[in-house]
Amino acid sequence: MIGRLHYATIAISVLLVAILLTASKIVTKQNLAPLKATVTYHDLNKDDSPESLRRIENLGVLSAADKDTTNLLYRLPNNIQQPDHPLLVVKPGHLNETSLYKLNNGRLELISKSSRYDFEAAPEFMGFQHEYKLHSHAKEELYLQVKHYRKVVPTVEIWEYETFNRVDNQYNQLFTAIFFGIILLILVNTFFYLIIKRKEYLLYIFYNSTFLIFLMGSTGYIYQFPALSILANNKNALFIFLCLSMYALYNFTQAFLSTKKLAPIEHKFLNVFRVSMLVFFAAGFILSPVPQLVVSMTNLTLVLAFPLYLWLVIKLLRQGNRQAFFFAIAFALLIIAGVCRILATFGILPMNFLFSHGFAIASLLEATIFTLGLADRVLQIKAQRDTAQKEFLESTQAYELQKNFSTLLNNITQKLHNTKSHDYETIVVSTFLKDLRRRIKFVSAAAIYQMDAKVHIYAASGQERQKFSQVIRDNSLQIKRICDLKIPKRLEADIIYEDMFIIPVAMRRHEWSCLILEVDDEFRPTPSMLDFLQHYATELTRCLLNIESLRLIKTKAETDDLTRLLNRGAILERLELNLVRAQRNKDDLSIAFVDVDNFKSVNDRFGHETGDRCLKNLAQLLIDELPKNSLIGRYGGDEFLVILPKINKLEAKHFLTIVSDRIIPMVVENQRCEYTISIGVSELKPDTKDRLQLIREADKALYASKDQGKNQINLAH
Structure with a gap:
């Protein structure tokens, strides 16, 4: 219904153009002139x-x-x-x-x-x-x-x-069309009022109706209707309806432009003009005929209102008020035509066709534009209602998404328990973004946070991480400012970055953090969706920050308390992984068992504290002298298991010999405590089946070293 009425106003506008063309034809007709x-x-x-x-x-x-x-x-x-x-x-x-x-x-x-x-x-x-x-x-x-x-x-x-x-017939046709158009617009706005019941429509109907009677009287058109003789015969009727229509106009202006809320000072001035029109309206009933002084004061009041209207429209236009735009267009021609008519009445301008009848034509223009403005307001209200419904649905959807968040976090927790600690970030980011992609359309994304002056960037792939690193380098100040303001915003930068949408995250322990989404031009998130995205980004960042704690927990579970090396379970797990990798890549792989000779006598003679010190010194010596990619674990008691990736048993013997030679005796209570180590080495062979075979061969070589007098290195055959 609203759409049909909107199209009706457009049709009326087309009719208006035809009327103005007719008026132009009348004005330019040269042979329709009085005798000289x-x-x-x-x-x-x-x-x-x-x-x-x-x-x-x-x-x-x-x-x-x-x-x-x-x-x-x-x-x-x-x-x-x-x-x-x-x-x-x-x-x-x-x-x-x-x-x-x-x-x-x-x-x-x-x-x-x-x-x-x-x-x-x-x-x-x-x-x-x-x-x-x-x-x-x-x-x-x-x-x-x-x-x-x-x-x-x-x-x-x-x-x-x-x-x-x-000439009179053409004028009559012109004004008939003008007044019929205004009446039709009054009917259209009446339908609008019946649909949405807003008072500004009722005020506009009141204003347009009284103004129409004033126009009919001022143009003489009212004389075509004998039934209106009561108005034609009254000397003050024209003045009364002018005051009444201007009073209605001030009321309509206040409602249409929402001046009480948007321009309270100007609203009070409009009240003064409105009361003035009521006073002049009352004078029209009391004084007959209205004295010239009262008429002049009325005209002066109307003229003084023009600067106020101009200032009000400019002020509201600067605020982005759409109704002010329609108001400015509607009154531009009307004010000009009105001023010209008043000046012509005082004899300052000639009373020609343009100055005499231009006000009536401008009134139809004003009525049409106002109707379009009111129609636009209806569409705005409808759009606001649709947006509110959309936001309600999205808010409900966001609520459901947040309810399911615990499921997502549980899935991530299970994956982390079954994943190596160095892959934690990849698992978290990929799981989050995969879930987010099902709900929101985006090209790529990255979680960013800065802690201890270091920027951490997490994306689904190395290529995307490189891309977002460049984004951070080129726009770091703007991104930090958006994060400080905590307001989601599209990045305002060069065209290559115009598709980046920044979603700030409020977290402690670091300078700033955010989720960066690479989106398309159609990405227009509603407030409820932005709330969800911020919640989503907050949980993602929190998970990434908690990964370090989780990694510490897992490290503690895999670390020997005394030597700070891998414990037995952890070193055996690493052996399995390295064995599979070496077999797949056809690489060398060696392992070695390292055992402290006569460790029980050290404990018995110098005490368990000295024995612990002996084990810690040996662990540090292994770390210092063996290759950096070596993996060392305490297998049990005084026995250590060493994994040497990409090294054969001869190379392994070389490194382990260095370790054995660099053992330094300890001094305990002015007594010299010397200890040695025995070592057994095995390597990956084409017929090696599993880690157990490697362990058995290395263990057998270790016992051979013990049997040969200790402090020796034996290689498995």
Whole structure:
């Protein structure tokens, strides 16, 4: 329904264009013009009369009038080219009284009299002027008297009847179209009001209705309706409806632009103008006719309101108020046309077609634009309602996602328990992003945090990590600023980075952190979705920070408390992994059992503390002298297991010999404590089946070293 009404306003706009084209045709029609004739006049309020009027005996009777009123006597020309049906036309139509006289034996005899307020039936023409048919008085000397209760400069023209009739018909058609368009817009806005029940629509209907009556009166169109004679006959009706429509306009402005909330100071000034219009409205009922001073004060009040409207519109436009945009367009032409009409009324500008009727045309423009603005407001409200519903659905969805978060974290925990500690970050990031991709469309992503001046970047692949490293290097200050503000935002940078969306994370223990999503142009997250993303990114970052703790826990579970080497379970696990890798890659692999000779006697003679010190010194010596890729573990008691990847047994013997030679005796309570080690080495062979075979061969070589007198290295066959 709303959409159909919106299209109806567009159709009305098209109709408006056709009306304006018609108006243009009327203005530019050269042959529809009055006859060229010179009409002279004399101000009867002045005491001096020209020689041509002194012969009129009853001139003094016509001159009895107030000095501040209009009382003019025109002498009609008798030397013009007489048309078949000459017509005398006097404008403006709101003149109090005009009288047509003929000069008979030195005295003026009344032929006909016309008054705006003697309305009895629909006039022949639009009623915006006084008309007299002159064809029956072609040979007589004619005079026209014009009276008005205040000073005014009338326009007196002589037309050919048929030509004037054509002009009047075209004006009548023009104003019929204009007023019909305004009435149709009133009906459209009535439908809008019935749909959404908002008071600004009701205020606009009230304003447009009262303003329409004012326009009909000011243009003379109201004279086409005998039923409205009560308005036509009332001298103050036009003034009353002007005040009433302006009062309605101020009310509508306050509601349409939400001035009470957006512009409270200007709202108070509008209240002053609104009350002023009520005072002038009341004066129109009390004073008849309305004094010129009151009319001038009313016009001055309207003019003073223009700067306020201009300032209000500029202020709201700077705030991004869409209604102010429609308001500015609607009133631009209306204000210009209104000012020109007032200046023409005061005689500053000529009362031509543009200044006389431009206000009516601008009023239809104003009504159409306002209707479009109100239609836009309806669509805005509908869009806001749809957005609210969407946010509610997404909020519900986000709530469901957060409820399922525990499932995701449990899955990650299980994977970490079955994964080596150096792969923890990869498992966490890949699991999180795989789950996130099912819910949100993005190209790639990376979790970033800075701790101890070091930036940590985690992505799904090494290539993506390189890409996001470049993003951080080129935009580090902006990303840090967004993280400090804690407001998700698209990265404002060169075109190569315009697809990066930063989601800050509020975490302790580090300078800043965020989730960076590489998205497309259609990525428009709602507030509820951003809340979810921030929650998601927070959990991801927390998991990454907790990995170090988890790694420490696992390390502690795999580490021998005394020597800080791998314990038996851990070293056997590493042996299995290295054996599989060496068999797959056809690499060398050697292992060695290292045992302390006569370790029991060391404990018995020097104590268990010295024995522990002996084991720790040997562990450190193994770490220092063996290759960096070696793996060392305490197999049990005083026995150590060494894994030497990519080294054959001869090379292994070389390194272990160095270890044996560099054992330094200990000094305990001024006594020399010497100890030696026995070593057995085995290597991976083509027929090696498993780690157990390697262990057995190395263990057998160790016992051979013991049997040969200890402090020796034996190689398995």
